[in-house]
Amino acid sequence: MISKREKELIAEIWESLTPVAEDIGSDALLRMFASFPGTKTYFSHLDISPGSSHLRSHGKKIVLAIAEGAKDISQLTVSLAPLQTLHAYQLRIDPTNFKLFSQCILVTLACHMGEDFTPIAHAAMDKYLSAFAAVLAEKYR
Amino acid sequence: MVKWTDKERSTINAVWDKVDIDEIGPQVLARVLIVYPWTERYFGSFGDIFTVTAVLNNPKVAAHGKVVLKELGKAVKNMDNIKGTYASLSQLHNEKLHVDPDSFRLLADCITISVACKLRSALDPQVQATWQKFLSAVVEAMSSQYY
Ligand code: HEM
Ligand code: HEM
Numbered sequence: 450m451i452s453k454r455e456k457e458l459i460a461e462i463w464e465s466l467t468p469v470a471e472d473i474g475s476d477a478l479l480r481m482f483a484s485f486p487g488t489k490t491y492f493s494h495l496d497i498s499p500g501s502s503h504l505r506s507h508g509k510k511i512v513l514a515i516a517e518g519a520k521d522i523s524q525l526t527v528s529l530a531p532l533q534t535l536h537a538y539q540l541r542i543d544p545t546n547f548k549l550f551s552q553c554i555l556v557t558l559a560c561h562m563g564e565d566f567t568p569i570a571h572a573a574m575d576k577y578l579s580a581f582a583a584v585l586a587e588k589y590r
Numbered sequence: 591m592v593k594w595t596d597k598e599r600s601t602i603n604a605v606w607d608k609v610d611i612d613e614i615g616p617q618v619l620a621r622v623l624i625v626y627p628w629t630e631r632y633f634g635s636f637g638d639i640f641t642v643t644a645v646l647n648n649p650k651v652a653a654h655g656k657v658v659l660k661e662l663g664k665a666v667k668n669m670d671n672i673k674g675t676y677a678s679l680s681q682l683h684n685e686k687l688h689v690d691p692d693s694f695r696l697l698a699d700c701i702t703i704s705v706a707c708k709l710r711s712a713l714d715p716q717v718q719a720t721w722q723k724f725l726s727a728v729v730e731a732m733s734s735q736y737y
Contacts, residue, residue, distance in 0.1 A: 476715070483719035552699060556718055559706035566707050568617075568624040569642055575625050 451580065455573035456522050462558070462570065463516035470516070473557055474508025475499075480553035488546055515554075518581060529584045537588040544589055547582035554578060592727045594669055601720040605705065605713070606666045611659045614704050619655030620645050621700040622693075629693055662701070665728050673731040680735035691733040698725040 451459070466473050479499060482489050495503040514532060518525055536542050555574060559566045594602075622629050623645045630639055636650040645651055661679070668675045683689040702722060706713045713721070 479715040480718055483715040484722050555699075555703055556706045556713070559703045560710045560713055563707050563710055566703070568621045568646070571621060571703060572625040 451522060451573065451576050455569075455576065456519075458570060458573050459522065459577045460519045462562075462574070463512075463519040466512060466561075467516050469561075470512035471505045471509040473561060474510070474512040475504045476508070476560075477511070477550070477554045477557040478504060478508050480556055481550050484553065485546070485549045488549065491540065491542055491546075515578075515581065519577065522577065522580065525580060525584045526587070529581070533585055533588050536585050544582075544586040547585055551575075551578040551582055591670070591673065592723070598720050598723070599669060601717055602666060602669070602724045605709065605717065605721050606663065608709055608712070609659070609705060611656055611663070614701075614708065615655035615657075615659035616652035617655070617704045617707075618697070618700050619651050619658060621704060622697050623651065625700065626693070626696045629696065632687060632689055632693075658697070659701075662728065665724070665731070669724075669727075672727045673734050676728070676731040677735060680732050683732060684736045691729075691736050694729040694732045698722075698729050701725060 478497065482492075482497060489497065492507075495507065497504050514529075518528055521528065555571065555578070558574060559571075562570070623633070623639055624642055633639055633651075633654075636648060636654075638644040639648055639651060664675050665672045684691075702718070702725065705721070706718070
């Protein structure tokens with residue numbers, strides 16, 4: 450369960466990251482590719498080298514999607530329906546990858562926010578990203 | 591057994607050199623208890639650990655966090671025999687403490703986050719990958735005596 454205070458904190462953090470969405474998103478992706486090289490297989494049609502325009506624009510899309518979802522967490526199943534369909538039916542990403550990516554997003558936030566990524570923020574964000582991943586994985590079977 | 595390149599060895603040592611056990615240790619255990627509250631079940635003797643404030647102010651949590659991180663230093667010093675280094679500790683966590691080995695991974699993730707908050711841009715994607723490879727070897731070693 451994500452409390453009201455946590456929802457506010459999550460929305461606040463993602464709103465503050467929107468202006469640097471490209472940086473945050475591409476950093477999180479590079480972390481996923483470096484730590485879990487198997488995830489690169491899904492992106493073989495794109496140039497995912499550091500700083501590339503594909504990487505940056507994809508990173509930005511991801512962060513904006515997460516920030517948008519954070520505005521109303523109780524409505525995730527509705528707001529994520531298109532992404533759910535895309536990941537489950539078209540891309541067919543093995544759902545274990547969502548967990549790996551979530552962990553990389555957390556590390557990105559910790560590096561970016563430093564001491565401000567408190568245990569409270571960490572706990573709230575872990576819950577939110579798990580909820581987000583669960584929704585993305587819901588339609589698989 | 592994991593084989594390490596020279597580059598990996600120096601990366602892991604460089605990260606470890608920047609870790610202040612007395613600072614990071616308490617933070618790591620506090621994060622485990624706050625982010626994954628079901629891990630409270632093992633620490634019945636620690637007194638009040640049932641709210642965020644209580645966890646952050648509990649001297650036993652802080653002290654035990656230092657014990658765990660100090661222990662991690664042994665793996666840094668014995669990178670070619672992490673499994674052997676932790677054999678008896680793994681046995682203790684299994685047979686005496688009854689710790690679910692899945693929680694070793696949760697602890698490892700919290701170590702990475704605490705280190706990231708401290709090192710910031712120095713923990714770049716490549717360094718993170720190497721550091722996590724090291725922690726995976728620790729997790730595997732801590733799980734090795736569960737049959
Ligand atoms: C929190 C988790 C995730 C979020 C928020 C997310 C978000 C997105 C978004 C917003 C898009 C663009 C959709 C569009 O263009 O309409 C997308 C596409 C895509 N996602 Fe995800 N995603 C997540 C996890 C993953 C994971 C774990 C993988 C694979 C390891 C993955 C692989 C892809 C691929 C291959 C595309 C298509 C890229 C392209 O061809 O442009 N996603 N995702
Ligand atoms: C990298 C992983 C870990 C290492 C290196 C580690 C290390 C240690 C060490 C050195 C001790 C002291 C042993 C002694 O007194 O002889 C200990 C005790 C203990 N550990 Fe772990 N530990 C790890 C993970 C965990 C996890 C994930 C949990 C549970 C969530 C856990 C629960 C405990 C408990 C309950 C004790 C006894 C504490 C007491 O009563 O003082 N450990 N650990």
